[in-house]
Amino acid sequence: MKKLQDNHMYKIKEMKADIKNAFNINVSYGSSDVMINLLKDALVQGVRRFLRMYICFHDLKMSFKEGLRPFIGLDVTFLKGKAKGQLLIAVGLDCNNQTYPLAWAISNHKYCVKHIEANWCKKWRTYEFKKLFWWCSWCSYEEDFKDQLKSIGKMDKEATEALLKYPPIAWCRAYFDTVCKNQRVDNNFTESVNVWILEARQKPIINMLEDIRIKLMNQLRERGESARLWAISFSPHSMKLYNEYLKIANRCVVNSNGEFGYEDREEGDRHTVNMAMKRCTCRPPNKEKRQRMFDEDEEVGQHPEE
Numbered sequence: 001m002k003k004l005q006d007n008h009m010y011k012i013k014e015m016k017a018d019i020k021n022a023f024n025i026n027v028s029y030g031s032s033d034v035m036i037n038l039l040k041d042a043l044v045q046g047v048r049r050f051l052r053m054y055i056c057f058h059d060l061k062m063s064f065k066e067g068l069r070p071f072i073g074l075d076v077t078f079l080k081g082k083a084k085g086q087l088l089i090a091v092g093l094d095c096n097n098q099t100y101p102l103a104w105a106i107s108n109h110k111y112c113v114k115h116i117e118a119n120w121c122k123k124w125r126t127y128e129f130k131k132l133f134w135w136c137s138w139c140s141y142e143e144d145f146k147d148q149l150k151s152i153g154k155m156d157k158e159a160t161e162a163l164l165k166y167p168p169i170a171w172c173r174a175y176f177d178t179v180c181k182n183q184r185v186d187n188n189f190t191e192s193v194n195v196w197i198l199e200a201r202q203k204p205i206i207n208m209l210e211d212i213r214i215k216l217m218n219q220l221r222e223r224g225e226s227a228r229l230w231a232i233s234f235s236p237h238s239m240k241l242y243n244e245y246l247k248i249a250n251r252c253v254v255n256s257n258g259e260f261g262y263e264d265r266e267e268g269d270r271h272t273v274n275m276a277m278k279r280c281t282c283r284p285p286n287k288e289k290r291q292r293m294f295d296e297d298e299e300v301g302q303h304p305e306e
Contacts, residue, residue: 032058056103077194096235
């Protein structure tokens with residue numbers, strides 16, 4: 001998990017090889033995976049003792065490959081029943097921005113930007129520091145990120161140095177890969193899955209796994225029924241984003257080179273757009289939306305303080 005956090009370009013082939021070397025587990029593409037390992041020391045003594053277990057159903061795997069964005073969140077939670085250990089869950093997001101559990105593992109043994117904030121704000125806990133911190137994480141291009149760092153540095157140079165100890169490539173949107181088209185910098189969506197299975201975590205392992213399977217099966221059926229009621233082919237979340245960005249686009253001044261290139265000006269900022277490659281140097285959201293996002297999160301207590 002640490003390697004995946006530090007290296008956002010971690011390839012699936014490398015991941016499969018590392019899992020094989022570390023846990024002697026083969027992860028396949030074409031079928032359901034259910035792997036169980038027993039404790040070797042106990043086996044030598046003639047005792048079968050559980051060590052770890054990994055589950056990924058075929059339909060979940062195929063749905064991720066064929067219809068979900070290439071974006072996965074990971075979270076670990078402790079089991080609360082008599083069977084102690086940890087439950088690791090891999091979670092994706094569907095087209096309506098809803099959680100989509102992909103696989104889970106049990107062991108007897110994203111940096112999330114909220115966790116960085118919780119540590120960093122132990123010393124720099126004022127409203128202005130918190131606001132600039134979240135603006136840094138939401139910056140969509142490098143120049144804007146550097147401007148926000150300068151703003152923090154003017155208040156306290158040590159605060160900037162402390163923040164940069166966390167590699168920006170792991171928590172600032174300006175350095176994220178644009179392929180998955182995902183704006184999240186926190187891990188709230190995986191934590192919400194842990195809340196969703198809170199009652200199941202109190203049970204013995206087999207009962208817990210059965211509860212998770214049934215809850216997931218019912219959830220997928222309900223979401224499928226809901227999607228069939230959509231008036232158009234696009235999800236409500238997608239249309240909400242479209243309408244928000246349409247308002248922003250109406251304030252822009254656009255010039256074209258006559259082919260696929262455009263120059264866009266908005267409130268003193270200038271960016272280039274390539275329609276053929278579907279790229280823009282702005283990588284939204286803009287400053288106005290960023291402030292609104294921060295204020296909304298403040299109202300519901302999304303930014304933790306120690």
